[in-house]
Amino acid sequence: MAWQIQCTASSPPASPPPFTPKCLPPRSLFFTLSATSSSRFCPPHMPSLRSVTCSLSAVESPTSTAGLDDSKTPLLEVKGLTAVIAETKQEILKGVNLVVHQGEIHAIMGKNGSGKSTFSKVLVGHPDYEVTGGSVVFKGENLLDMEPEERSLAGLFMSFQAPIEIPGVNNIDFLHMAYNARRKKLGEPELGPLEFYAYIYPKLDLVNMKTDFLNRNVNEGFSGGERKRNEILQLAVLGADLAILDEIDSGLDIDALRDVAKAVNGLLTPKNSVLMITHYRRLLEVIKPTCIHIMEDGRIIKTGDSSLAKVLEEKGYTSISAE
Numbered sequence: 477m478a479w480q481i482q483c484t485a486s487s488p489p490a491s492p493p494p495f496t497p498k499c500l501p502p503r504s505l506f507f508t509l510s511a512t513s514s515s516r517f518c519p520p521h522m523p524s525l526r527s528v529t530c531s532l533s534a535v536e537s538p539t540s541t542a543g544l545d546d547s548k549t550p551l552l553e554v555k556g557l558t559a560v561i562a563e564t565k566q567e568i569l570k571g572v573n574l575v576v577h578q579g580e581i582h583a584i585m586g587k588n589g590s591g592k593s594t595f596s597k598v599l600v601g602h603p604d605y606e607v608t609g610g611s612v613v614f615k616g617e618n619l620l621d622m623e624p625e626e627r628s629l630a631g632l633f634m635s636f637q638a639p640i641e642i643p644g645v646n647n648i649d650f651l652h653m654a655y656n657a658r659r660k661k662l663g664e665p666e667l668g669p670l671e672f673y674a675y676i677y678p679k680l681d682l683v684n685m686k687t688d689f690l691n692r693n694v695n696e697g698f699s700g701g702e703r704k705r706n707e708i709l710q711l712a713v714l715g716a717d718l719a720i721l722d723e724i725d726s727g728l729d730i731d732a733l734r735d736v737a738k739a740v741n742g743l744l745t746p747k748n749s750v751l752m753i754t755h756y757r758r759l760l761e762v763i764k765p766t767c768i769h770i771m772e773d774g775r776i777i778k779t780g781d782s783s784l785a786k787v788l789e790e791k792g793y794t795s796i797s798a799e
């Protein structure tokens with residue numbers, strides 16, 4: 477799936493409201509996020525097991541430059557990102573702009589087929605898509621130049637809408653390998669099996685998972701909710717500067733949603749950020765977003781605070797499109 481965010485701001489208000497996220501007026505920002513899952517696309521955090529991929533990007537609106545928060549370097553900057561389906565050349569992303577700073581939580585919503593997942597896929601470098609324009613800078617580096625695993629090692633994590641199974645690969649071995657790859661990248665010594673077990677064991681409580689899930693093959697036979705918990709366990713183990721969560725709430729029962737939200741909130745620090753795609757306000761009530769972005773036809777058409785989700789629930793996307 478894919479995400480795309482766009483924040484637009486007009487002229488700065490005379491008196492800024494008490495809560496003025498950096499992505500809202502007087503700033504002009506655009507966010508784009510896309511994520512893709514495919515049985516052929518590997519998690520970027522699994523360099524040697526290419527079955528899923530992740531990536532994220534943000535671009536500043538060409539019209540929003542004056543409004544950007546210059547006081548902080550953006551974590552993610554996506555500018556005018558356009559992309560087509562590789563096979564048919566059909567354009568899906570039509571100019572996505574997004575800026576994410578440290579400590580921010582951004583939500584992307586939008587009708588089915590608006591391009592959210594495509595955006596995510598493009599960000600992670602999914603081969604089904606070709607970038608035809610724009611740029612994506614993550615932590616000051618050109619994300620589009622990086623391989624999917626390089627993006628992960630740089631601090632990008634993505635949780636897929638439909639996490640894939642990796643038959644024959646033990647969950648704890650998978651996590652151990654991915655974790656050590658990250659440590660190696662950071663110039664830190666790798667952990668042996670016992671050290672890693674001691675590291676991961678307390679994290680199971682975070683997502684309310686039983687120990688035996690570690691010894692099962694990755695997602696094999698897991699229920700939908702268990703897969704989502706496992707995704708968040710991966711995030712807890714690997715850490716991330718930017719976590720992209722694609723419909724992390726789908727398939728979760730009420731208790732599981734609470735567990736997952738608690739885990740995600742517990743992982744947040746002033747230095748890392750979250751970009752989450754969702755169709756439902758219930759997620760935004762437990763993981764409170766800094767901004768909500770609405771995507772339509774491959775672009776971010778509106779950005780607002782959490783009250784936007786209430787408007788959507790009451791009036792639907794048509795009311796936004798009509799503005």
Ligand SMILES: Nc1ncnc2c1ncn2[C@@H]1O[C@H](COP(=O)(O)OP(=O)(O)OP(=O)(O)O)[C@@H](O)[C@H]1O
Pocket residue numbers: 477478561568586587588589590591592593594595604
């Ligand atoms: N590989 C592909 N081949 C053909 N069409 C594609 C491909 N990828 C995306 N599309 C089309 O691009 C459009 C956007 O799809 P995308 O999955 O990004 O939407 P979305 O906003 O994530 O939708 P949803 O909310 O239903 O998950 C859809 O019309 C989809 O059919």
